[in-house]
Amino acid sequence: DIQMTQSPSSLSASVGDRVTITCRASQSISTYLNWYQQKEGKAPKLLIYAASSLQSGVPSRFSGSGSGTDFTLTISSLQPEDFATYYCQQSYSTPIFTFGPGTKVDIK
Amino acid sequence: QVQLVQSGAEVKRPGASVKVSCKASGYTFTDYYIHWVRQAPGQGLEWMGWINPNSGGRNYAQKFQGRVTMTRDRSISTTYLELSRLRSDDTAVYYCARDRGSYYDFWSGSSWFDAWGQGTLVTVSS
DSSP states (O other): OOOEEEEOSEEEEOTTOOEEEEEEESSOOTTOEEEEEEOTTSOOEEEEETTTEEOTTOOTTEEEEEETTEEEEEESSOOGGGOSEEEEEEOTTTTOOEEOOOEEEEEO | OOEEEEOOOEEEOTTOOEEEEEEEESSOGGGSOEEEEEEOTTOOOEEEEEEOTTTOOEEEOGGGTTTEEEEEEGGGTEEEEEEOSOOGGGOEEEEEEEEOOOHHHHHHTOOOEEEEOOOEEEEEOO
C-alpha cells in the first residue's frame, strides 16, 4: 500500500505569512495527488487536484506543485480564514485511496 | 447545486451495527462514485471504501473488510454505509463524498472528492 506522510504535523504562522506544507508518498504517484482543507467541526473541502490544479472557487493564494513522490501546498499570504488542517490524498492506487496524516495551521 | 445530506447522529452499544445514509441531489446520482471517509475524535481522515451507484460495484479498505457494507437505492438517490460488530474505536464522524470522475476518470486515477456530506457522528459506548 502507498503510505503518505506530511510535514510539519503542525505549524504556527501569522496573517500575511507564506506557508508551505509538504506531502510525501512512499512510491511514485505521478501527479495523482489532491489537497483538502478542513476547519474545526466541518467537512473537508477540496482545494487542489491533480497536484497543481486549483478547484473552482478556491482563492488563488493557494497553489500546489510536485510530482513523483514529493508535493507542496503553498499559501502565498495567510489569511484569518485559512487557519485549518490540511490533508493530502493520493488516487494513484485506485481503487484504493490514502490520506496523509494532516498538517494543522494555527495562529502564532 | 450538488448536495449530499447525511442521516443524524447515532449512539450504539459495542457489538451492534449502524447504518448511515447519504442522499444526493443536484446531479445525476448514477454518474458519480461515492466514497465513505471517517474521522475519529482528534484524528485524521481515514478512507473506508467506495460504491458505484450505477452498478452497485464496491471496494473496501482492507481494514474494514468483513465488517462494512456499502449499498445504494437508485430510486431515492441514496447510498448507505453499514458497519457491524462496532467497537469503541469506531466512534467517529462518518462522511460521504462524491468522486468527481466519470467511470474512465475514476479508473485512470484522475479522481478527487469534490463534494462532501455534513458528516454523521457515530458514538459507540456501553
